[in-house]
Amino acid sequence: MENQKLFSVSSKDYRENIKTRNRAEKIFNIVLLFAVLFGLFMLSVLIIDIAIEGHAWVRSELFTNYHSRKPENAGMKSAIAGSLIVISMTGLFSFPVGVGAAIYLEEYAPKNKLTDFINLNINNLSGVPSIVYGMLGLVVFGRMFGLFSEGSWLVDFFKIPIESGATGGWQFNLFGIPWLEIHLPFGRSMVAGAMTMSLLILPVIIIASREAIRAVPPSIREGGYALGTTKWHITRTLVLPIAFPGILTGMILSLSRAIGETAPLIIMGAFTYVPFLPKSVWDQFTAIPIQIYNWITLPQAEYRVHLAAAGIIVLLGVLFIMNGIAVYLRRKFEIKW
Amino acid sequence: MLKNQTSSLLFFKNPTKVRNFREKLIAMILFGCGIFSILVTIGIIFSLFSEAIGFFLRPEVNLITFFTGTTWRPLASKVSPDNFGVLPLILGTMMIAVISGAIAIPLGLGSAIFLSEYASDRVRGVLKPLLEILAGIPTVVYGYFALSFITPILKSVLEDGLGIKVSFFNAFSASVVVGIMIIPIIASISEDAMRAVPRSLREGAYALGATKFEVSTKVVVPAALSGIISAFIIGISRAIGETMAVTIAAGATPRMTLNPLDSVQTMTAFIVQVSFGDAPSGSINGQSIFAVGATLFLMTFIMNIISSIILKKFREVYD
Numbered sequence: 001m002e003n004q005k006l007f008s009v010s011s012k013d014y015r016e017n018i019k020t021r022n023r024a025e026k027i028f029n030i031v032l033l034f035a036v037l038f039g040l041f042m043l044s045v046l047i048i049d050i051a052i053e054g055h056a057w058v059r060s061e062l063f064t065n066y067h068s069r070k071p072e073n074a075g076m077k078s079a080i081a082g083s084l085i086v087i088s089m090t091g092l093f094s095f096p097v098g099v100g101a102a103i104y105l106e107e108y109a110p111k112n113k114l115t116d117f118i119n120l121n122i123n124n125l126s127g128v129p130s131i132v133y134g135m136l137g138l139v140v141f142g143r144m145f146g147l148f149s150e151g152s153w154l155v156d157f158f159k160i161p162i163e164s165g166a167t168g169g170w171q172f173n174l175f176g177i178p179w180l181e182i183h184l185p186f187g188r189s190m191v192a193g194a195m196t197m198s199l200l201i202l203p204v205i206i207i208a209s210r211e212a213i214r215a216v217p218p219s220i221r222e223g224g225y226a227l228g229t230t231k232w233h234i235t236r237t238l239v240l241p242i243a244f245p246g247i248l249t250g251m252i253l254s255l256s257r258a259i260g261e262t263a264p265l266i267i268m269g270a271f272t273y274v275p276f277l278p279k280s281v282w283d284q285f286t287a288i289p290i291q292i293y294n295w296i297t298l299p300q301a302e303y304r305v306h307l308a309a310a311g312i313i314v315l316l317g318v319l320f321i322m323n324g325i326a327v328y329l330r331r332k333f334e335i336k337w
Numbered sequence: 338m339l340k341n342q343t344s345s346l347l348f349f350k351n352p353t354k355v356r357n358f359r360e361k362l363i364a365m366i367l368f369g370c371g372i373f374s375i376l377v378t379i380g381i382i383f384s385l386f387s388e389a390i391g392f393f394l395r396p397e398v399n400l401i402t403f404f405t406g407t408t409w410r411p412l413a414s415k416v417s418p419d420n421f422g423v424l425p426l427i428l429g430t431m432m433i434a435v436i437s438g439a440i441a442i443p444l445g446l447g448s449a450i451f452l453s454e455y456a457s458d459r460v461r462g463v464l465k466p467l468l469e470i471l472a473g474i475p476t477v478v479y480g481y482f483a484l485s486f487i488t489p490i491l492k493s494v495l496e497d498g499l500g501i502k503v504s505f506f507n508a509f510s511a512s513v514v515v516g517i518m519i520i521p522i523i524a525s526i527s528e529d530a531m532r533a534v535p536r537s538l539r540e541g542a543y544a545l546g547a548t549k550f551e552v553s554t555k556v557v558v559p560a561a562l563s564g565i566i567s568a569f570i571i572g573i574s575r576a577i578g579e580t581m582a583v584t585i586a587a588g589a590t591p592r593m594t595l596n597p598l599d600s601v602q603t604m605t606a607f608i609v610q611v612s613f614g615d616a617p618s619g620s621i622n623g624q625s626i627f628a629v630g631a632t633l634f635l636m637t638f639i640m641n642i643i644s645s646i647i648l649k650k651f652r653e654v655y656d
Contacts, residue, residue: 021548028550032455035447039468039520046478049486100370108367120645122374127571127641128634129578131605132381134612135630139384199377206374230356232363260475263580263605267612267626289477289581296481296585305485312478319473 050316054309062310066275067291071302074295076311078274082190082285083318085278087259089194090201091251097198098205099247105206106213107235126203134267137196142268144185181282188269189282196264201254208250212243245333249326256322260315262289288315385634388627397421397621403628409591409602411611411625421625423632425591429601430633433512433583434576436597440516441576442569445523446558449565452524453531454553465525472521479514480585487513488586491598501598506588509597514586515576523572530564531557563651567644574640578633580605604633 065075101122109115139145147154148162148169155162160170169187174180186192216239224234240247265287272294274286292311295303393400399418406422413420448468452461487510488503495501534557542552558565588600589610602610608626617623 021551025548025550028553029455032447032451035444036451036464036468038444039448039471039517039524040464042517043467043471043474045486046474046482049482050478053485097370097373100367101373104367104371108364109371114372118371118374121378123645124638124641125374125377127574127637128381129575129580129605129637131578131580131608132385132630132634132637135608135627136377136381136384139388140380199380202374202377230360232360257473260473260477262475262477263609266609269612272613289475292477292481293581293585296477296484308481309485312481315475316478319475323473 047316050309050312053305054307054311054313057306057310058313059310062314067273067294071300071307074303074307076288076291076314078277079286079288079291079311080314081277082270082274083259083287083289085281086190086194086197086265086285086287087255089190089281090197090258091255093194094198094202094205094254095251098202098251099209101202101206102209102213102247103235103240106210107231107239122203122206126207130200130261131263131267133196133200134264136199137192137264137268141186141192141195142188148184181280183282187282188271188284190278190285191281193265193268193270193285193287194281196268197258197261200261200264201258204254204257205251208254209243209247212246212250213239215246216242242335245329249330252322252326252329256319256326259287259318259322260289262287262293265290266293288318381634385627385631388624389631392621392624392628395621395624407593409607411622416621423604423629425593426602426604426607426629427632428593428595429508429587429591430577430603430605432508432595432597432601433515433579433587433603434573436509436512437516437519437576438569438573440513441519441523441572444516445520445568445572446527446565448520448524449527449531449568450553450558453528454549454557465528468521468524471517472519472525474518476518476579476581477585479518479582480511483510483514483582483586495598503598504588504600506586506590506600507598508587508601511583511586512597514582515579518579518582519572519575522575523568526568526571527561527565530561530568533564534560563647567648570640570644570647574637574644577640578605578637580609584609604629608633 061073062075063080064077065073066078067076068074105115105118109118143149146152148160149155154160155170162170170184172182174182183189183191186195220238220242221234224238270290271284271286272290274284278285288311292308292315295308295311298304392398393403397416397418398421402418403421403423405424406419407424408420408422409425410420452465452468456464488505488507491507491510492503492505496503538556538560539552542556547555583603584606587603587606589602589606590600591602591607592599594601607629611622611626614622
């Protein structure tokens with residue numbers, strides 16, 4: 001009798017309990033929906049705000065003129081050119097090393113402490129703030145530790161001819177070929193900017209390429225081994241062609257991250273006002289986000305509000321196209337095993 | 338036919354030695370690519386700390402007053418150790434990190450629970466990429482948004498409505514946009530952790546009569562807690578390293594204040610300010626950014642290490 005009383009629940013209590021729990025469920029539902037929609041709401045507000053402020057200022061002058069003292073004449077021609085060239089060079093530099101590292105880690109690396117360390121290290125690098133990469137680039141590429149400035153031991157020892165001035169340093173043609181001009185240190189050139197950006201996106205490229213390579217089923221490789229061929233032959237002729245669309249998608253997405261990066265280029269010393277198109281990769285440059293930042297900091301509302309928003313529309317447009325290509329490639333070449 | 342034959346003949350003529358040599362060479366090149374990332378880390382540490390040490394060896398600065406001093410006036414005409422106290426920059430950075438975390442942690446976790454537990458595959462397939470756009474928008478755009486949209490709203494609500502003074506550059510509007518920016522980071526890492534919780538755990542709880550709310554908060558979230566906490570830490574560490582939005586919206590006045598409606602300066606904003614001022618290499622200002630940068634790097638580095646330790650050590654393994 002005692003026992004029965006202990007475990008029995010009156011139907012009123014039971015109904016009450018169910019009611020409160022269902023109410024909690026409903027409230028939680030609303031809270032979660034709010035959480036998801038808040039982010040999306042902010043995204044749409046941001047886009048609408050920029051569209052309203054900037055749409056009238058996206059006009060041909062924006063693409064054909066340089067920055068000007070008159071807002072109605074101001075454009076960002078040199079910034080667009082600078083961004084496109086720097087990003088292409090970033091792709092050229094980072095692709096071989098990033099994909100090579102991904103192939104090594106997926107196909108070649110033995111299971112040992114060193115491999116674990118490399119993995120840990122890549123994860124950590126992807127969390128390093130972009131501004132820190134800018135400082136790395138400034139010291140290593142921009143100044144090259146001061147090795148090529150007047151009075152350094154290297155210059156004194158080898159009697160390197162050093163030019164003074166802002167674009168100073170050691171200039172020579174590699175193997176005497178006229179178009180293979182080299183400047184040491186890289187200074188504020190596009191080469192220095194692109195190298196810095198390459199280091200910045202390297203962890204992202206490695207992680208994305210590894211995923212693409214890992215998605216190739218082992219049976220493909222085993223088929224190759226059964227024919228008696230070598231590891232590199234299998235990697236080159238079987239694994240990489242299958243993984244290539246995935247690698248390319250990751251590559252485009254990381255480059256689209258790089259194109260919006262501002263801080264590292266500012267630290268590298270990219271200029272805010274460049275009234276000419278670059279003639280060589282050793283020229284100084286500016287980039288779209290730097291031009292936008294420059295306009296935001298100017299006092300007149302035409303620059304601060306409208307031209308900045310117009311620049312942002314161009315930047316977001318470029319990002320949209322790049323991401324669209326990436327999504328298209330992923331859809332088109334997706335293979336389900 | 339003929340071409341096939343010659344190529345196969347060549348293959349057999351090719352001595353194994355050549356083939357093995359080529360294989361080894363390629364393996365070495367790939368190994369070089371693999372350890373390149375370690376070189377990058379060494380490069381970061383070397384370049385930051387060699388310049389920072391040069392800064393601390395100057396007679397005008399002092400390592401102890403750098404980390405304990407409450408005045409940051411590196412551009413003052415009188416250079417003295419009293420003007421190089423990094424605490425105002427750290428306080429500004431931490432204030433923005435804390436406020437943006439307070440915004441992004443509940444929203445990110447809520448989004449993660451919704452995407453992992455509530456949304457159907459179709460809804461998730463639409464919402465998740467949309468949410469991830471937030472993480473892909475360049476930070477300079479967020480800075481513009483803070484200045485042209487959030488700050489005017491704050492001013493009209495707080496200053497005109499309630500009479501609370503709001504500076505044009507203020508920490509709060511920067512924190513709001515940084516918070517929006519890190520929502521998808523927190524959401525996506527937490528969601529991955531929640532989806533890794535095995536189905537059987539949820540089904541066990543449903544069999545006992547639990548509601549979805551109870552399953553989510555009492556089964557799934559505790560089971561995925563290590564992943565969720567490491568997501569929080571990664572999100573906060575992103576906020577600490579955030580540069581452009583904070584530089585644009587939070588201002589450039591290093592000061593010891595806890596009022597988020599005041600203008601502050603973060604570590605990253607100081608680095609940008611000096612870089613624009615074109616401080617020559619070797620000058621005290623040119624070197625001071627490396628001391629600040631090394632401090633920033635250490636802070637984010639320690640947080641990233643802690644998050645990966647939490648992820649590894651405290652993960653509940655079910656299968």
